[in-house]
Amino acid sequence: xxxxxxxxxxxxxxxxxxxxxxxxxxxxxxxxxxxxxxxxxxxxxxxxxxxxxxxxxxxxxxxxxxxxxxxxxxxxxxxxxxxxxxx
Amino acid sequence: xxxxxxxxxxxxxxxxxxxxxxxxxxxxxxxxxxxxxxxxxxxxxxxxxxxxxxxxxxxxxxxxxxxxxxxxxxxxxxxxxxxxxxxxxxxxxxxxxxxxxxxxxxxxxxxxxxxxxxxxxxxxxxxxxxxxxxxxxxxxxxxxxxxxxxxxxxxxxxxxxxxxxxxxxxxxxxxxxxxxxxxxxxxxxxxxxxxxxxxxxxxxxxxxxxxxxxxxxxxxxxxxxxxxxxxxxxxxxxxxxxxxxxxxxxxxxxxxxxxxxxxxxxxxxxxxxxxxxxxxxxxxxxxxxxxxxxxxxxxxxxxxxxxxxxxxxxxxxxxxxxxxxxxxxxxxxxxxxxxxxxxxxxxxxxxxxxxxxxxxxxxxxxxxxxxxxxxxxxxxxxxxxxxxxxxxxxxxxxxxxxxxxxxxxxxxxxxxx
Ligand SMILES: Cc1cc2nc3c(=O)[nH]c(=O)nc-3n(C[C@H](O)[C@H](O)[C@H](O)COP(=O)(O)OP(=O)(O)OC[C@H]3O[C@@H](n4cnc5c(N)ncnc54)[C@H](O)[C@@H]3O)c2cc1C
Ligand SMILES: [Zn+2]
Numbered sequence: 160x161x162x163x164x165x166x167x168x169x170x171x172x173x174x175x176x177x178x179x180x181x182x183x184x185x186x187x188x189x190x191x192x193x194x195x196x197x198x199x200x201x202x203x204x205x206x207x208x209x210x211x212x213x214x215x216x217x218x219x220x221x222x223x224x225x226x227x228x229x230x231x232x233x234x235x236x237x238x239x240x241x242x243x244x245x246x
Numbered sequence: 247x248x249x250x251x252x253x254x255x256x257x258x259x260x261x262x263x264x265x266x267x268x269x270x271x272x273x274x275x276x277x278x279x280x281x282x283x284x285x286x287x288x289x290x291x292x293x294x295x296x297x298x299x300x301x302x303x304x305x306x307x308x309x310x311x312x313x314x315x316x317x318x319x320x321x322x323x324x325x326x327x328x329x330x331x332x333x334x335x336x337x338x339x340x341x342x343x344x345x346x347x348x349x350x351x352x353x354x355x356x357x358x359x360x361x362x363x364x365x366x367x368x369x370x371x372x373x374x375x376x377x378x379x380x381x382x383x384x385x386x387x388x389x390x391x392x393x394x395x396x397x398x399x400x401x402x403x404x405x406x407x408x409x410x411x412x413x414x415x416x417x418x419x420x421x422x423x424x425x426x427x428x429x430x431x432x433x434x435x436x437x438x439x440x441x442x443x444x445x446x447x448x449x450x451x452x453x454x455x456x457x458x459x460x461x462x463x464x465x466x467x468x469x470x471x472x473x474x475x476x477x478x479x480x481x482x483x484x485x486x487x488x489x490x491x492x493x494x495x496x497x498x499x500x501x502x503x504x505x506x507x508x509x510x511x512x513x514x515x516x517x518x519x520x521x522x523x524x525x526x527x528x529x530x531x532x533x534x535x536x537x538x539x540x541x542x543x544x545x546x547x548x549x550x551x552x553x554x555x556x557x558x559x560x561x562x563x564x565x566x567x568x569x570x571x572x573x574x575x576x577x578x579x580x581x582x583x584x585x586x587x588x589x590x591x592x593x594x595x596x597x598x599x600x601x602x603x604x605x606x607x608x609x610x611x612x613x614x615x616x617x618x619x620x621x622x623x624x625x626x627x628x629x630x631x632x633x634x635x636x637x638x639x640x641x642x643x644x645x646x647x648x649x650x651x652x653x654x655x656x657x658x659x660x661x662x663x
Contacts, residue, residue, distance in 0.1 A: 160553050173555050177545040179499065179660050197645035201497035201588050203660070205486030207548040214545075230500075231548045 163238050166220040174218035180204065181211040181225045184245045207231055213241060249353060268433065269313075269440035274447050274472050278306045280627065281465055281474035283452045283488055284481035285309025287318035287428075287613065288605055290435035290446075291620020292480060292627070297442035299621070300628035305444045306474075308467060310451035314432035317482050318613065320550075320582040322505050322539050324518055324529065325614040326363050326423035327388045330379045333638035333651045334591055335386045340635040341618025342388065342422060348617060354434030356426050357532065363423030363518040364393070364401060366567075368412040372523075376418040383420070391419040402519060404570045412523050412566065423518060425529050431616055455491040455602070462492075462601040478603045478627055483548070483583025485606035492599055496606065497588055497644045499660050501542045502581040503610045504552035506560065508574040510534030524563030528571075536574055538564060542584065542610065544661065552581045584610050587644075590663030591651035594623050594632075594639040603627050604641070609663060 160172040180203055187195040210230045216222050223241035228234065257264050280296060282289045285307045296302045309315075327342035329335050344351075345358055367376050373392075380390035391397075395407065398417045407414045440446055447469070454466030455477065464473035481488045483500045515530040528538035540560035543552045557579060565572055587593065587607035592615065594605045605623040608615060622636035643649045644658065656662040 172553060177661060180546075193645055198495065201644040201660070202495040203486065203497070203499050204490075204495065205498055205500055205546065207484075207487060207500070210546065212546065230546055233547065233549050233553065 160233050160235060162214060162224070162226055162235055164216050164219055164222065164224060165238060165240055166222055167216065170216070170219055174216060175214040175224075176217045178213040178215060181213055181244070183213055184225075184241060209236075214238070249355070268437040269446055272445045272447065274306060274308075274450060274467070274469050275445065277464075277473040278445070279304040279474070280476045280478065281305070281472060282307045282478045282480055283465065284316075284479070284484075285313045285436070285446060285448065286316040286480065286482055287432055287435070287616035288482070288608070288619045288623070289478075289480035290432060290439060291616050292478060292605065292623045293439040293444045293620075294435045294442070295621045295624035296628060297439060297444055299624060302628060303443035305439075306472065307439065307444060307446050308450045308452055308465070308472070309446070309448045310468075312448050313436050313446060314429050317582040317584070318432045318616070319429050320505070320580060321428055321613040322527070322529070322537050323425040323428045323613060324363070324423070324527070325358065325426050326420055326518075327386075327614075328363065328365070328379065328383055328390065328418070328420045328423065329653060330382045331651045331653055333649065334653060335382060337618055337622070337635045337639070338614065339386045339388050340621070341615050344617035344621060345426070345614075346422075348434070352434040352438045354430065354437060356430040356434050358424065358426040360422050360424040361517050361529075362401070363420045363520065364398065364417040365420075365520045365522060366398065366417045367415050368523055369415060373415055376416075380418050389420060389422050391421070393417045393419050401517060404514065405519075405568055406566070409566055412521075425518060427532075428613060431613075435616070435620070452488060452491070455488075457492060457599050457602070460600055462599050476601045476603065476627055478605060478623065480605045480623070482585050482606065482608060482612065485585045485604070489604065492597065492602055494597060497641075498607060499546050499586050500548055501544065501584045501586050502547040502549060502552050503539065503542050503584050504556055504560070504579055504581045505537065505539040506557070506576050506579045507531070508536040508571070508576050511536065511574060514570070519567075521563060521567045524566055526560060526563035526567060528564070528568075535577065536571060542586070543581075548583055550581050550583060552579070584608075586660065586663060588660050589644070589650045589652040589658040590654060592619070592639050593641050594619065594626060594636045595641040596626070597641070
């Protein structure tokens with residue numbers, strides 16, 4: 160698996176650390192209640208097929224990326240900077 | 247069909263032509279009392295114990311592929327009861343006791359081999375942690391012996407004891423740990439369930455779960471609709487998709503775990519050896535192949551194969567621990583889809599829908615749980631009450647934070663186990 164970092168170019172998967180589904184970027188309000196927080200922290204869509212998830216370019220530029228990937232085939236479709244997605 | 251030494255001898259004399267299929271291949275009926283989704287180890291053992299312990303036999307097990315094609319036929323077959331935390335401790339202890347009577351119970355040779363498991367440690371701190379775990383195991387009524395370096399050497403003389411980074415200080419020996427033939431476990435339970443009247447329906451994928459007024463009424467499948475009073479979801483790595491059919495989101499991420507096997511060699515590794523610091527473990531199958539594996543690939547995946555970085559890591563660890571196997575040729579590698587929970591422990595529970603139950607979250611350790619999980623899940627489905635040894639495997643523990651079972655102490659968060 161190779162991931163196209165928008166800053167560094169396409170790099171080996173070894174350089175990246177996986178964090179989890181990109182929905183982690185949508186943090187609930189502190190007072191959103193335990194159901195919302197449980198959903199955010201623990202529950203997952205866990206898709207088989209196209210997925211968007213967060214990877215950290217640990218051994219590269221240090222940026223957080225949102226990677227578009229197929230979880231059934233390991234195909235990587237693209238990646239963008241998480242800060243652009245989040246804002 | 248019974249098995250006996252005489253039968254084996256007789257078939258040997260007549261060209262093995264007398265063996266018949268050991269379970270029927272029925273078409274689904276329009277309605278059952280209980281439908282089990284998933285014909286892996288856990289689904290089959292659930293059906294078996296529903297029939298055997300609770301006298302319920304109007305049951306179908308729906309399997310989208312073939313019996314034994316999932317993780318139950320892909321794992322590295324380690325069976326043990328060396329868990330530490332309340333919840334896991336009593337559950338796996340119960341499961342191991344079921345294993346010890348399984349072959350007689352099923353009249354089926356599952357090749358359960360209590361060859362002993364040794365977990366190695368490499369520092370004083372780790373020794374303390376293993377001593378504590380061993381005490382917990384003994385308190386639970388299971389067996390554990392703390393070995394020093396020479397003690398390990400007696401059992402495993404072929405290890406590299408003086409590796410610079412991970413010198414071997416000792417090991418925690420669990421003599422009742424060992425392995426079993428994974429396919430035979432699936433086949434034995436399948437046969438036992440079938441003999442008691444359970445319909446095992448293969449090539450039957452569940453595509454929908456019917457719910458009316460908060461109560462489950464049946465399932466939609468690729469072989470038509472099937473009505474049911476109760477439905478159990480037991481689909482391991484596919485739990486997310488099947489639960490979604492009932493409108494649920496689960497605390498589960500599916501990850502790929504790889505394993506490897508070498509060509510057949512003469513007996514060298516008599517135990518199961520676990521090298522936790524290298525994320526590596528190994529045993530030798532009865533055919534002689536070295537069966538070994540490591541950690542998850544650590545990204546969510548439904549591909550039943552992994553990537554090279556983890557394969558390389560596992561080979562590195564093997565060479566660190568036992569350079570003696572360096573010339574063995576790896577024959578095959580494969581992957582399975584693991585249903586990972588945030589705390590690394592499983593779920594056996596009711597759901598918000600009446601009559602719908604779920605058994606999932608076995609992570610990379612659910613083979614040893616096959617008897618215990620089926621027993622406890624059958625108890626829950628039949629009686630509506632949690633079975634004592636599995637009473638802590640609740641779905642709501644993540645929301646409440648009560649009763650989390652994080653064996654590794656890394657935090658109850660996805661992607662840490
Ligand atoms: C490489 C590897 C090594 C492992 N090593 C060990 C070990 O040493 N010790 C240990 O204890 N555990 C181990 N495990 C874990 C263990 O194999 C699993 O936790 C356990 O097998 C999961 O339960 P199961 O047998 O019911 O799963 P499975 O056999 O995967 O059963 C689930 C079944 O559900 C079916 N299914 C899915 N969706 C549907 C649907 N919609 N409709 C109908 N059917 C469906 C699937 O086809 C599958 O057959 C390992 C796993 C792997 C992959
Ligand atoms: Zn980068």
